[in-house]
Amino acid sequence: MPVRIQTKDFDAGVEIAALRRDNPKTGAVASFIGVCRDGNGGDANDGTVVTKMTLEHYPGMTEKALEKIVAEAKTRWDVMEVLVVHRVGELKPADQIVLVVVTGAHRGEAFAACEFIMDYLKTRAPFWKKEETPQGARWVEARASDDEAAQRWEPPKSSAA
């Protein structure tokens, strides 16, 4: 399965090795790791310190949504293997949240597909973050900048892109 939702941490090195499987056709491996920060949730950079975060999702839809994003990436770019691992449950600052790995023959396609997957994940996959702060708990607000990042991939890239 190219998509996994789990509470436990992941080891990017292990995941990348498993995805590559020493395929001699692979010339590029692009990866992204999203990490839990200690503040600055939502659009307001208000200096509040985040001590803990809880990630909630919509079981069933989450997997479908991510698989759809991966399938879309594979139709748009010439890539080989894709892996998305997203954690849920309680996380602390500096904990890893999400891993995206894309393998392909060349770096351009792998980089683009990896970035596309993250941009779409941020705006289309049903995950929600709730932050614990000394002032109390709060749900993270969606960012307009994430919508803008996702919008730049629409409409599908032309062959000239």
Add this chain to the structure above:
Amino acid sequence: MKVKVLYLASLREQLGKPGEDLEIAPAVSTVAGLRTLLMARGGAWQTALAQGKALRVAVNQEMAQPTTSVKPGDEVAFFPPVTGG
């Protein structure tokens, strides 16, 4: 007709429940219709589901629009804009 309705994340907290099985009139045939029906309960329902509130809806675990039809046995989920990654 019977539908399963889910409220996720902050919406679940505002409405005080994770979801419910609802018996609705067949005339309530769209996402917008169901939203209006729920808002008519007043109080937190009216506030949390108000038009203009950033709200997302999925029907059978696919992102939906206000005009998306709701059929017997469907699972309709209401939730705020997503914040994963």
